[in-house]
Amino acid sequence: MIGKNDIDLYKQFVKTIFKMRYKGSLLGFFWVLLKPFFMFIILFVVFSSVSGQVGNLTSRQYAVYLLSGLVIFTFFNEGITWGMGSIMERADLILKINFKRDIVVISALTMALINFGINLLIIAVIGIVLNIHFSLLSALYILLIGLVMFLGMYGISFFTSIWMVYIRDLAHITELAMQLMFYASAVFFPIELIPERFRFIVQYNPIAIYIQSVREALTYQNIVNFKFVIGSLIASILLILIGNIYFKHSVKRVAENF
Amino acid sequence: MNDNITIQVKNVSKKFKIPVKGHKNTLQERFLNPFQKTEYREFNALKNLSFEVKKGEFFSVIGPNGSGKSTLLKIVSGIYVADEGDVKVNGSLVPFLELGVGFNPDLSARENVYLNGTILGLTKKELDKYIDEIFDFAELRDFADMNIKNFSSGMAVRLAFSIAIRVKSDILVLDEVLAVGDADFQKKCYAYFDRIKGKKSILYVSHALDSVEKYSDRVLWLREDRSYEIGGAEKIVNGYKNAN
Numbered sequence: 001m002i003g004k005n006d007i008d009l010y011k012q013f014v015k016t017i018f019k020m021r022y023k024g025s026l027l028g029f030f031w032v033l034l035k036p037f038f039m040f041i042i043l044f045v046v047f048s049s050v051s052g053q054v055g056n057l058t059s060r061q062y063a064v065y066l067l068s069g070l071v072i073f074t075f076f077n078e079g080i081t082w083g084m085g086s087i088m089e090r091a092d093l094i095l096k097i098n099f100k101r102d103i104v105v106i107s108a109l110t111m112a113l114i115n116f117g118i119n120l121l122i123i124a125v126i127g128i129v130l131n132i133h134f135s136l137l138s139a140l141y142i143l144l145i146g147l148v149m150f151l152g153m154y155g156i157s158f159f160t161s162i163w164m165v166y167i168r169d170l171a172h173i174t175e176l177a178m179q180l181m182f183y184a185s186a187v188f189f190p191i192e193l194i195p196e197r198f199r200f201i202v203q204y205n206p207i208a209i210y211i212q213s214v215r216e217a218l219t220y221q222n223i224v225n226f227k228f229v230i231g232s233l234i235a236s237i238l239l240i241l242i243g244n245i246y247f248k249h250s251v252k253r254v255a256e257n258f
Numbered sequence: 259m260n261d262n263i264t265i266q267v268k269n270v271s272k273k274f275k276i277p278v279k280g281h282k283n284t285l286q287e288r289f290l291n292p293f294q295k296t297e298y299r300e301f302n303a304l305k306n307l308s309f310e311v312k313k314g315e316f317f318s319v320i321g322p323n324g325s326g327k328s329t330l331l332k333i334v335s336g337i338y339v340a341d342e343g344d345v346k347v348n349g350s351l352v353p354f355l356e357l358g359v360g361f362n363p364d365l366s367a368r369e370n371v372y373l374n375g376t377i378l379g380l381t382k383k384e385l386d387k388y389i390d391e392i393f394d395f396a397e398l399r400d401f402a403d404m405n406i407k408n409f410s411s412g413m414a415v416r417l418a419f420s421i422a423i424r425v426k427s428d429i430l431v432l433d434e435v436l437a438v439g440d441a442d443f444q445k446k447c448y449a450y451f452d453r454i455k456g457k458k459s460i461l462y463v464s465h466a467l468d469s470v471e472k473y474s475d476r477v478l479w480l481r482e483d484r485s486y487e488i489g490g491a492e493k494i495v496n497g498y499k500n501a502n
Contacts (some may be wrong), residue, residue: 004381004383005376005379005381006446008376008381008382009376009377009400011382012372012373012376012377016365016369016373019365019369020362020365074375087408092359092360093359093360093377094337095355096337096338096353096355096356096359096368097335097353097360097377097378098335098336098337098351098353098358099339099379167285169285197282216476252339253339255332255337255338256274256338
């Protein structure tokens with residue numbers, strides 16, 4: 001029951017968010033490229049110039065290591081944050097018009113997906129500059145991980161976008177949790193640097209597992225954690241199905257609680 | 259539901275809980291006052307209301323502020339849900355609780371036509387077809403690429419109105435649309451009413467009693483004590499006037 005207008009509305013929302021995010025700034029769209037690139041440069045310079053080596057990685061390996069961590073983590077951060085805020089952010093529309101509410105949620109996640117796609121392109125460019133060989137299989141595996149994350153975050157957003165209306169603190173809580181996750185996912189340092197007794201944090205953290213899988217795929221063309229990724233795919237689809245029911249049921253009451 | 263009926267409201271009640279004290283929308287409030295019970299004042303916006311709007315009927319709702327008119331429109335439009343009772347809508351419905359919904363001041367007029375038009379249920383294809391007429395009708399052809407934030411409020415309303423009249427729906431829900439414009443704008447609105455009267459079903463809320471009496475087939479009068487009366491336009495409007 002997706003009408004022609006629903007698809008057009010989805011495109012309009014994505015277009016508008018995209019335009020608004022960079023409108024009025026001098027560099028406009030280039031901020032999309034510059035922000036992750038700067039983050040990369042800073043961390044890279046700080047960590048690799050100290051010794052020329054990070055853990056047992058050469059600086060070229062570390063560049064790939066860091067990039068894959070940053071790109072996956074940024075996708076996770078933006079998808080969760082934007083998905084959660086999506087209903088709240090369009091309160092003005094929801095109070096006036098009876099359009100399909102889930103379009104707002106999928107639009108926010110699409111925005112995160114677009115940024116993720118752009119960041120992957122940056123990786124590809126840097127990879128070519130650093131003369132890293134990609135295999136088709138590893139590229140496909142990275143895309144599959146992206147898809148699984150997208151679906152999972154979409155499912156989660158069905159819940160969090162509603163909860164956000166009732167508990168405004170979720171925005172702050174998530175911000176803190178994201179800072180914690182940034183360290184707990186070993187985004188910018190080798191896992192070996194974590195003391196043995198804390199290493200379980202990384203081993204059981206899905207984001208760290210995704211990051212590690214992307215790293216292996218990029219550096220050694222290895223497909224690791226395949227079972228976990230497929231398991232997550234199934235879990236994500238289930239989450240979307242259940243989330244959709246919850247969302248359809250709860251979103252009706254949202255307008256009077258803004 | 260009878261095919262001849264487009265909106266059916268049956269025994270609808272709606273209560274709002276208004277927090278008087280200790281509303282806990284943030285955790286701070288919950289932490290600081292863990293044992294304080296939130297006190298609510300219950301407000302009955304609608305109570306046991308029933309009516310039907312027939313196909314092609316111009317049905318108006320009048321009543322003093324706080325009598326539940328806007329709540330009623332929001333329930334019929336599917337924005338709020340009724341606590342009790344049943345609302346059935348037969349056909350496509352577009353609510354106009356405000357003109358220019360979703361207008362973004364930082365986008366150009368043209369971009370806003372696409373944005374607002376799509377929100378109101380038009381497809382991109384239809385808007386491609388109408389866009390010139392929309393700007394002509396609004397007399398804003400030369401301003402199509404200007405940002406809306408540089409528009410006067412009159413210009414913005416004119417643009418919003420020319421998009422609104424393109425909307426293809428069987429049922430229109432209109433809340434105080436006349437309140438925003440000048441005399442010229444109101445004339446355009448009335449001309450539009452003349453054009454669609456009898457063709458679309460209309461649920462109309464207004465304090466402009468003259469227009470209510472002129473256009474309505476039937477009128478619903480909501481009173482502050484939650485009682486109501488339905489009848490012919492002249493009779494109800496006169497009754498309302500005399501009561502005040």
